[in-house]
Amino acid sequence: MFLSIRSRTLWLLLVISTLWLTSCEDNPVEPVLFGKVTGTVRDARNNQPLANASITSTPATSSIVTDAQGNFELTGVPTGRLTIVATKVDYRSVTVAVTVENEAAVAVAIVLEKNLSTTPPSPPVRPAPADQATVPGPDVKLEWHPAAGVSRGDSLRYDVVLYQGTSGAARNLLTNSPDTTVVAKQLNYNTTYFWQVTVRNAGGSSARSALWSFRTGAQPDNRYLFARTENGNTDIYSSNETGTTLTRLTASPFVEANPRLSPNRDRIAYTSNATGQFQLYTMNRDGSDVRQVTLQPVDGYFNQGIGYCWSPDGGQLVYSSFNKLYRINRDGTGLVLLATAPAERHFREVDWTGQGNRVVVQTVGVSIYDSEFYLLNADGSNFTQLIGNVPGRLDSPSFSVEGQRIIYTRDVDAFNDGAGRQLNAHIFTQNLDGSGLIDVSAGSGGTANSTKPAGFNDIFPRYSPDGARIIFVQVNNVTQSVPDIFTVDLNGRNRVKLFDNATMPDWK
Known part of the structure; x- marks a missing residue:
C-alpha cells in the first residue's frame, strides 16, 4: 500500500513537470499583412x-x-x-x-445608377416677388424654393414659363435647369404677368407650382436716350441721369440707332436697317407699338440713318434721302419734298427750330471732308449757305433752345484720310450770322475737367433742354474705339461722364 501511494505521487509529479515544460515552449504569432x-x-x-x-x-x-x-x-x-x-x-x-x-x-x-423614384416631388413654394406684388421693371428677378424637407442638393430640375397679362403669350424663361432663380428681361411697364414653375425629379416625375403673378410699376420718366453696341448688336436705351432706370427699348438682330424723343414727349423716333436700308420708325417710350414711317430710306453719302429730326410740335419729321430733303407726317402720310441738294451733294444731318421756323442741314460730297451747312425755311424756301467747306471734317449742326445759335463739330487738326477719320474734333457754337464763335472743347479756366483730353474727339453735340449745358460723345480717335456720353457747360467747364459705351445721345 505504501508503494502504491508512492507510485501515484511520482506519477503526478511527472505529469506536472511535463505540463510545465510544455507551457514554456515558444508559440509563434502569424504577422498581419x-x-x-x-x-x-x-x-x-x-x-x-x-x-x-x-x-x-x-x-x-x-x-x-x-x-x-x-x-x-x-x-x-x-x-x-x-x-x-x-x-x-x-x-x-x-x-x-x-x-x-x-x-x-x-x-x-x-x-x-440613378435611383429612379416614381414619387412626384412637392411643388415649389415661397415665390419672390411675392404673389400679386408690384415691382419695378423692365427686368425682374424671379425666385422660388423647394418644398419643406427637400434639399437644394437633390437632383431636381425646373422649367419656368411667363405669361403676359390676359394675352396668353407665353415665354419660356428656364428649361430643365437646377437653378432656383431666373431674370425676366425687357418686360413692359404697367403690365400684369403670371408665372409658373414646374419641378422634375431624377425619375421624371413632376409637379407644378401655383400660378403666381406680379405687376410691373409705372414707366420711369427717362429723359436720356442713346444707342449702345453690345456683342455686335446696336440697340436703343433710355435712362435717368444716374443710370438706375436704364431700359433697353429695342432688341432685334438689326441696327437700331439715333433715337430722338418727340417734343411732346410721347413717341421716340429712330432709324433701323431691318428692311435692308435705314428707314425711319417711331415707338412708344417703353419700346412698344413700333411703326415704320418712311418708305424712302434715310440714306446717302455717309448718312446711315442719322439724317432726320422732329418738327417743333412733334407732328412731323424732316429727313435726308440722298440728294432730297423730305418732310413727312409722323404717321407716314403727307410726304413733301422740301429741297434738293446742290449738284453732286447729298443731305445728311438736320435740325428744325420753332423759333423762326427754320431748318439747318448739312450737305456732303463724295468725301466726308467736303461738308457745308445750309439754312432754309421750314417750307423749303430761302436755301442759304451758313458755313462753307472749311479745313477738317464738319458735322452735326443743331439749334440752341432759342434758335439764335447753332452747335456743331469740326476737326481742328484738319486731318484727311480715305476712312473719314478725325484726330481732334472740337465742339463749336456760334450765332447764325457767324459771330460769337466759342470753342467749347478748348474750355476755359485751366481746370482738369475743362478741356478735351488729347487723342479724343468730341462728336454728336446737342443742347440740353434748358440750354445751359451740352450733351455729347467723347471717343478716342483710334478707329472703332468705344464711345462715352458726357455733359459740359457752355463754356467748356465741368465735363462729366454720364454713360459708358453709349453714342448718339438725346436729352429732352
Missing part, C-alpha cells in the same frame, strides 16, 4: 465621374468620399477578402468584393 485599394466611381448614364460618393468597407477601414474626379483610395487595408460599398444621394448603392494582397494595390471601377 496590408495592401491598398484604389478606385473610381462613375455615372452609369454618361460615364462621368461622381464626386462626393461615400465609400465604406467591411472589414472596416475608413469612411471616405470621392474627389472631384470620382477617385478614392483605401490604404492600410488588411490582406484578404474586402467588401466595398459606394453610395450617393439619388443613386442606387453598389457593393463590390475584392481580394487584397500583401503590399499590392487593387484597382476597382464602380458604376452607380
Whole structure:
C-alpha cells in the first residue's frame, strides 16, 4: 500500500513537470499583412465621374468620399477578402468584393445608377416677388424654393414659363435647369404677368407650382436716350441721369440707332436697317407699338440713318434721302419734298427750330471732308449757305433752345484720310450770322475737367433742354474705339461722364 501511494505521487509529479515544460515552449504569432485599394466611381448614364460618393468597407477601414474626379483610395487595408460599398444621394448603392494582397494595390471601377423614384416631388413654394406684388421693371428677378424637407442638393430640375397679362403669350424663361432663380428681361411697364414653375425629379416625375403673378410699376420718366453696341448688336436705351432706370427699348438682330424723343414727349423716333436700308420708325417710350414711317430710306453719302429730326410740335419729321430733303407726317402720310441738294451733294444731318421756323442741314460730297451747312425755311424756301467747306471734317449742326445759335463739330487738326477719320474734333457754337464763335472743347479756366483730353474727339453735340449745358460723345480717335456720353457747360467747364459705351445721345 505504501508503494502504491508512492507510485501515484511520482506519477503526478511527472505529469506536472511535463505540463510545465510544455507551457514554456515558444508559440509563434502569424504577422498581419496590408495592401491598398484604389478606385473610381462613375455615372452609369454618361460615364462621368461622381464626386462626393461615400465609400465604406467591411472589414472596416475608413469612411471616405470621392474627389472631384470620382477617385478614392483605401490604404492600410488588411490582406484578404474586402467588401466595398459606394453610395450617393439619388443613386442606387453598389457593393463590390475584392481580394487584397500583401503590399499590392487593387484597382476597382464602380458604376452607380440613378435611383429612379416614381414619387412626384412637392411643388415649389415661397415665390419672390411675392404673389400679386408690384415691382419695378423692365427686368425682374424671379425666385422660388423647394418644398419643406427637400434639399437644394437633390437632383431636381425646373422649367419656368411667363405669361403676359390676359394675352396668353407665353415665354419660356428656364428649361430643365437646377437653378432656383431666373431674370425676366425687357418686360413692359404697367403690365400684369403670371408665372409658373414646374419641378422634375431624377425619375421624371413632376409637379407644378401655383400660378403666381406680379405687376410691373409705372414707366420711369427717362429723359436720356442713346444707342449702345453690345456683342455686335446696336440697340436703343433710355435712362435717368444716374443710370438706375436704364431700359433697353429695342432688341432685334438689326441696327437700331439715333433715337430722338418727340417734343411732346410721347413717341421716340429712330432709324433701323431691318428692311435692308435705314428707314425711319417711331415707338412708344417703353419700346412698344413700333411703326415704320418712311418708305424712302434715310440714306446717302455717309448718312446711315442719322439724317432726320422732329418738327417743333412733334407732328412731323424732316429727313435726308440722298440728294432730297423730305418732310413727312409722323404717321407716314403727307410726304413733301422740301429741297434738293446742290449738284453732286447729298443731305445728311438736320435740325428744325420753332423759333423762326427754320431748318439747318448739312450737305456732303463724295468725301466726308467736303461738308457745308445750309439754312432754309421750314417750307423749303430761302436755301442759304451758313458755313462753307472749311479745313477738317464738319458735322452735326443743331439749334440752341432759342434758335439764335447753332452747335456743331469740326476737326481742328484738319486731318484727311480715305476712312473719314478725325484726330481732334472740337465742339463749336456760334450765332447764325457767324459771330460769337466759342470753342467749347478748348474750355476755359485751366481746370482738369475743362478741356478735351488729347487723342479724343468730341462728336454728336446737342443742347440740353434748358440750354445751359451740352450733351455729347467723347471717343478716342483710334478707329472703332468705344464711345462715352458726357455733359459740359457752355463754356467748356465741368465735363462729366454720364454713360459708358453709349453714342448718339438725346436729352429732352
